[in-house]
Amino acid sequence: MKNDGSFVIEDLLTPISAELAQVEEGLLAEADSGLSFIQSMNRYVHNSGGKRLRPALLLTVSRMLGGDREVAQKLGVIVEYLHAATLVHDDVIDGSEMRRGSASLNALHHNKEAVLFGDWLYMTSFWNALELKDFSYLQTLIRITRQMVEGELLQKEMTSRPEISAEIRDRISFCKTAGLFGCCCQLGAQSAGVEPAVEEGFARFGECLGMSFQLVDDMLDYTAREETLGKPVLKDLDEGNITLPMIFLIEEATDDERIFIREVIRSGNKDKQAKAKISSLINQYGCLDRTTGKAEAYAEKALATLADLPLLPKDMALLRELPGWILGRSY
Numbered sequence: 001m002k003n004d005g006s007f008v009i010e011d012l013l014t015p016i017s018a019e020l021a022q023v024e025e026g027l028l029a030e031a032d033s034g035l036s037f038i039q040s041m042n043r044y045v046h047n048s049g050g051k052r053l054r055p056a057l058l059l060t061v062s063r064m065l066g067g068d069r070e071v072a073q074k075l076g077v078i079v080e081y082l083h084a085a086t087l088v089h090d091d092v093i094d095g096s097e098m099r100r101g102s103a104s105l106n107a108l109h110h111n112k113e114a115v116l117f118g119d120w121l122y123m124t125s126f127w128n129a130l131e132l133k134d135f136s137y138l139q140t141l142i143r144i145t146r147q148m149v150e151g152e153l154l155q156k157e158m159t160s161r162p163e164i165s166a167e168i169r170d171r172i173s174f175c176k177t178a179g180l181f182g183c184c185c186q187l188g189a190q191s192a193g194v195e196p197a198v199e200e201g202f203a204r205f206g207e208c209l210g211m212s213f214q215l216v217d218d219m220l221d222y223t224a225r226e227e228t229l230g231k232p233v234l235k236d237l238d239e240g241n242i243t244l245p246m247i248f249l250i251e252e253a254t255d256d257e258r259i260f261i262r263e264v265i266r267s268g269n270k271d272k273q274a275k276a277k278i279s280s281l282i283n284q285y286g287c288l289d290r291t292t293g294k295a296e297a298y299a300e301k302a303l304a305t306l307a308d309l310p311l312l313p314k315d316m317a318l319l320r321e322l323p324g325w326i327l328g329r330s331y
Contacts (some may be wrong), residue, residue: 057181173215204305238321240268
């Protein structure tokens, strides 16, 4: 179901370009607090790249359902700030020095400043949500933020533990990534005042889309080039973050190979030779193909949810292209 090349992400972004421009302005305006520290860090994060896929999903769903344009734009700023906050904090927690091909915020500044700026992003998001004077938005946002933190805590608990199961890995991916995709689609539906069942349908669509997105990310860690991916390859292995390709490898490997793999995971000392052998085994046992199969299954689930959603045919066609585009990503 991969994209045949006829659909590019700009096909999704172009119809909402005016709204996205307002989101961009909002992201910069919020940092105009008089504190040069906040202004400089916010501008750096703002200019560090990203397709704004999450606010784009929110704005697209809102537009399709006739939602409040101004509210949707404000929600777009909120979810992008939440996403940025998780990235800033994740880089501190993981000790990452690169983000989207550039130095991470914590690499340019001290960890303390990066953490404080991440806190500012979170609190600014919730403050803006309060100003909408609708607790349903705030409830959705707080639920998903708590879920993302729980996912990060679970991931830290399972760091460098080769006994992690596929089920636990799925829970981490759902909490850290898929939930926010679902939240964005749900908020877009909420801005249109639709019935709860419709909200839930869009949330499920986004969650399945997000699971597929994360699984592709997990594969790219083994297959992409660093200059394309914008971060070091095999970064997950270096950090002891055991994703689905590695879990599949542990299942398929011989006893001797399994001993080697577990030692690499537990030791924290991943030299080039060890990582090269892991990559070779991943390919030998078809672990990436299995992961692709699971990403495709989630993409199919995302498509299946659209059948019951109130969309016009042209809108349906646009959303139906997204899962294929996600499966074909190279960055």
